[in-house]
Amino acid sequence: MAAASPHDRMAAPEGAGGFLAWLMAPERRGPLLVAPAVIVLFVMNIFPLLWSFGLSFFNYRANRQDVPDFVGLRFYERVLSDPDVWDRFQTTAVIVGSSVVLQLVIGFLLALMFAREFPLRRILLMLVLAPMMLSFVSVGVFFKLYYEPTFGLLSQFVSTFTGEPFVLLGTPTGAIVGIVVADAWMWSPFVMLLVLAGLVSVPKYLYEAAEIDRASWWRRFRTITFPYIKSLLLLAVLFRTIETFKLFDIVYIITEGGPGTATETIAVFTYRVAFQFFRTSQSSALAYIILFVVIVLTNLYLYAVKRREQEVA
Amino acid sequence: MAHLRVSDVARRFGAVTALDGMSFEVEEGEFYCLLGPSSAGKTTTLRAIAGLEKLSRGRIEFAGRDVTTAPVQGRGMAMIFQTFALYPHLTVRQNFAYPLERERVDRAEIGRRVGEVSELLRVGHTLDRKPATLSGGEQQRIAIGRALIRRPKLLLLDEPLTNLDAKLRHDTRAEFKRLHRELGMTMLYATPDQLEALTMGQRIGVMRGGRVVQIDTPRALYEAPLDTYVAGLVGAPAMNLLPGRVTGGQGGLAVDFGVAGIDLAPGARDLAAGTELVVGLRPHDIRLGRDSARGRTVDAVVHLREPLGDVTVLDLRFGAIEARGAIEAKMVVREEQGALIPEGSAIEVTIDPADLHLFHAETGVRLA
Numbered sequence: 246m247a248a249a250s251p252h253d254r255m256a257a258p259e260g261a262g263g264f265l266a267w268l269m270a271p272e273r274r275g276p277l278l279v280a281p282a283v284i285v286l287f288v289m290n291i292f293p294l295l296w297s298f299g300l301s302f303f304n305y306r307a308n309r310q311d312v313p314d315f316v317g318l319r320f321y322e323r324v325l326s327d328p329d330v331w332d333r334f335q336t337t338a339v340i341v342g343s344s345v346v347l348q349l350v351i352g353f354l355l356a357l358m359f360a361r362e363f364p365l366r367r368i369l370l371m372l373v374l375a376p377m378m379l380s381f382v383s384v385g386v387f388f389k390l391y392y393e394p395t396f397g398l399l400s401q402f403v404s405t406f407t408g409e410p411f412v413l414l415g416t417p418t419g420a421i422v423g424i425v426v427a428d429a430w431m432w433s434p435f436v437m438l439l440v441l442a443g444l445v446s447v448p449k450y451l452y453e454a455a456e457i458d459r460a461s462w463w464r465r466f467r468t469i470t471f472p473y474i475k476s477l478l479l480l481a482v483l484f485r486t487i488e489t490f491k492l493f494d495i496v497y498i499i500t501e502g503g504p505g506t507a508t509e510t511i512a513v514f515t516y517r518v519a520f521q522f523f524r525t526s527q528s529s530a531l532a533y534i535i536l537f538v539v540i541v542l543t544n545l546y547l548y549a550v551k552r553r554e555q556e557v558a
Numbered sequence: 559m560a561h562l563r564v565s566d567v568a569r570r571f572g573a574v575t576a577l578d579g580m581s582f583e584v585e586e587g588e589f590y591c592l593l594g595p596s597s598a599g600k601t602t603t604l605r606a607i608a609g610l611e612k613l614s615r616g617r618i619e620f621a622g623r624d625v626t627t628a629p630v631q632g633r634g635m636a637m638i639f640q641t642f643a644l645y646p647h648l649t650v651r652q653n654f655a656y657p658l659e660r661e662r663v664d665r666a667e668i669g670r671r672v673g674e675v676s677e678l679l680r681v682g683h684t685l686d687r688k689p690a691t692l693s694g695g696e697q698q699r700i701a702i703g704r705a706l707i708r709r710p711k712l713l714l715l716d717e718p719l720t721n722l723d724a725k726l727r728h729d730t731r732a733e734f735k736r737l738h739r740e741l742g743m744t745m746l747y748a749t750p751d752q753l754e755a756l757t758m759g760q761r762i763g764v765m766r767g768g769r770v771v772q773i774d775t776p777r778a779l780y781e782a783p784l785d786t787y788v789a790g791l792v793g794a795p796a797m798n799l800l801p802g803r804v805t806g807g808q809g810g811l812a813v814d815f816g817v818a819g820i821d822l823a824p825g826a827r828d829l830a831a832g833t834e835l836v837v838g839l840r841p842h843d844i845r846l847g848r849d850s851a852r853g854r855t856v857d858a859v860v861h862l863r864e865p866l867g868d869v870t871v872l873d874l875r876f877g878a879i880e881a882r883g884a885i886e887a888k889m890v891v892r893e894e895q896g897a898l899i900p901e902g903s904a905i906e907v908t909i910d911p912a913d914l915h916l917f918h919a920e921t922g923v924r925l926a
Contacts, residue, residue: 450641450643451643451645453639453643455645456630457608457610457630457631457636457637458708460656464659468645468647468648468652469645472646473647
C-alpha cells in the first residue's frame with residue numbers, strides 16, 4: 246500500500262483487495278448480478294441495432310473492406326422507389342391478409358366449439374393447441390414434407406383421384422396457399438385461446454335473461470357475446486398481423502420464396518438483400534422501414550390492450 | 559287467466575336434490591312469496607317455472623296450459639334476477655327495448671312504452687347511459703322496467719333486493735307493493751328475508767329442502783306456524799323455542815319450563831302428563847312486570863341488552879337450574895323501559911298461557 250490514491254481510501258477503507266471489496270458491497274450486488282445479462286443484451290441486440298441504423302445512412306457492403314461513406318437518406322429513397330420492394334410488400338400483404346382471415350375464422354369456430362362442455366374436451370383442447378407450441382422450423386419441415394410431390398400426403402391423396410402427382414408449390418397461387426395454410430394451421434389455436442377467454446368471461450345469466458326476453462340466436466350473439474370478445478378479436482388481429490408481417494422461417498423452409506419470387510415476403514427479401522446480395526446498407530434501410538411499420542402496428546395493439554383493460558375494469 | 563299451478567315438481571343435479579315434490583298454486587293477480595333460507599330451492603323453482611331448468615319430475619301449468627316442456631320464449635313470463643342481469647353493453651333505453659324486439663312492435667310504440675316504463679320507475683334521466691354507470695338502486699329499477707315492458711302475465715322475482723343496501727331495500731319494498739297495486743300483475747317473489755315476505759306477500763309459501771312446508775297468509779304464518787322450522791323463520795327476533803314438559807298443575811296440566819309451571823291454554827289440555835314439548839314464545843309476547851290477571855309471572859335475569867333505537871331486546875335467563883342449565887329467551891321492551899334495566903338485574907316477566915305455541919319435541923310439529 247505504497248501509493249494509495251485518495252479514491253481508494255474513500256471507497257475501500259479496509260485496504261487490501263480494495264476494488265473487489267468495493268465491487269461486492271451490498272448496495273452494488275443487485276446491479277452486479279444483472280450486469281452479465283445487460284452486457285449480452287447490449288452486445289447482441291442494442292449495439293447491432295444502433296449500428297445497423299447508422300449503416301443505413303452509409304454506403305457499405307459487409308463483404309468488402311471499403312471505408313463506408315456517408316450518403317444520408319439515399320438508400321431509403323432507393324428502397325422506397327424500388328418496384329421490387331413494393332412487389333414484395335404486396336406479396337406480404339396477400340399472405341398476411343389471407344392468413345389472418347383464415348386464422349380468425351378457424352380460431353373463432355374452434356373457440357365456439359370449445360366454449361361448451363363435451364366429452365374429451367380437455368384432451369382435444371391440448372391437441373388443438375399443440376401446433377402453437379411447435380417451433381417455426383418444425384412446422385415448416387412438416388408442411389414441406391406434406392406438400393412433397395412424390396411421397397407427400399397431399400400429393401398421394403390427390404393422385405388417388407387424378408392419377409397424377411400433385412405439385413402444390415409449382416404455381417404462384419398454389420405456393421401462397423401452401424404458406425397460408427401452414428401459417429394458419431400453426432396460429433389458429435392462438436386466436437382460439439383469445440376468443441375462448443372472451444367467451445368464457447360472458448356471465449351465463451345474461452344468456453338466460455336474453456332467453457326470457459325472447460332474443461334470437463343472432464341477436465344474443467350480437468348484443469351479448471360479441472361485445473365481450475370484440476376487443477380480444479382486435480387484439481388477435483393486430484398481434485397476428487404483426488407476427489405474420491415478419492413471417493420468414495416457414496416461407497424460407499417451404500418455398501424459399503419461390504416459385505420465382507411468388508412467395509418472397511418482405512422478410513425473406515430483406516434477408517436476400519442482406520446476405521445473398523450483400524447490399525448491407527440497403528437491407529438496413531429496408532429493415533428500418535419494416536421496423537417502422539411494425540412499431541405503428543404495435544402501438545395500435547397497445548391501444549387495443551388498454552381499451553380492453555378499461556372495458557374489463 | 560294467469561293462474562300458475564306447480565305440481566309435484568322435482569329437480570335433481572346429480573346426487574343433489576334441489577326440488578323434491580314442490581307443489582303450490584298462485585292465483586291471478588296475487589303477490590305470492592316463496593320464503594326460505596338459501597339452498598331451500600327458491601331460485602330453482604323460479605328457474606323451473608321460467609323454463610330455464612328441466613324438471614326431473616312433475617308438471618307446471620300456467621294460464622290453463624301445460625308449459626312443463628314449453629320453450630322459455632313461449633311462456634309469457636318475465637323474470638328479475640338477483641344479479642339484475644342487465645345487458646352491460648347496451649344503454650338503458652336499449653335494455654328496456656330489448657324484450658320488445660321480437661314482438662313486432664313498431665318504433666313509435668317502443669318509444670312510447672320505454673317512456674311509460676321509465677316514468678313509472680322514475681329513471682327517465684338514465685335512458686342514454688350504460689348500466690355500469692348507474693347506482694344499485696337504479697340498476698334494480700332498470701331490471702324491473704325491462705321485465706315489465708313486455709307486460710308479462712307473470713313476473714318472477716328472484717331475491718331482487720339481496721344486492722341492495724338496507725335503506726334501498728326498504729324503499730324498494732314499498733315500490734314493489736305500489737307496482738303490484740298499479741299494474742295488477744301476478745307476481746311470484748322469492749326471498750330469504752321474512753320481513754320482505756311478511757310485508758309484501760298476500761300469501762307466503764315457506765320452503766324447506768326443496769318443498770313447500772306451509773302456505774298461508776302472513777298473519778296466519780305468524781300466529782300459527784305449522785312447526786318449529788316455520789316458527790323460527792317467521793318473525794324477528796325469532797320465536798323463543800324452549801324445552802318443556804307437561805306436568806300435573808293447579809288447573810289441570812301445565813308446562814314446566816325451568817322454574818315454574820304455566821297453565822296451558824285451553825284446547826291443549828288433552829296432552830298426557832310427562833309429554834316432552836318444545837314451547838314457542840314470541841319475544842313480543844313476554845310482558846315486563848307482574849300481572850297475575852293476564853298470566854303467570856316468572857323471575858328472570860337480564861344478561862344482555864341490545865338497544866335497537868325504538869325498542870330494546872333483552873336476553874333473559876330463567877332460573878339457574880344446574881341440572882338442566884339455564885333456559886334462555888329473548889324479549890322485546892320499549893326503549894324507555896329497556897333503558898331502566900341494566901344488564902345483570904333481576905326482573906319479573908308475565909307470560910300469558912294463550913300466547914304459548916306448543917310443538918312436538920321430536921317432530922317439531924305444532925300441537926296447539
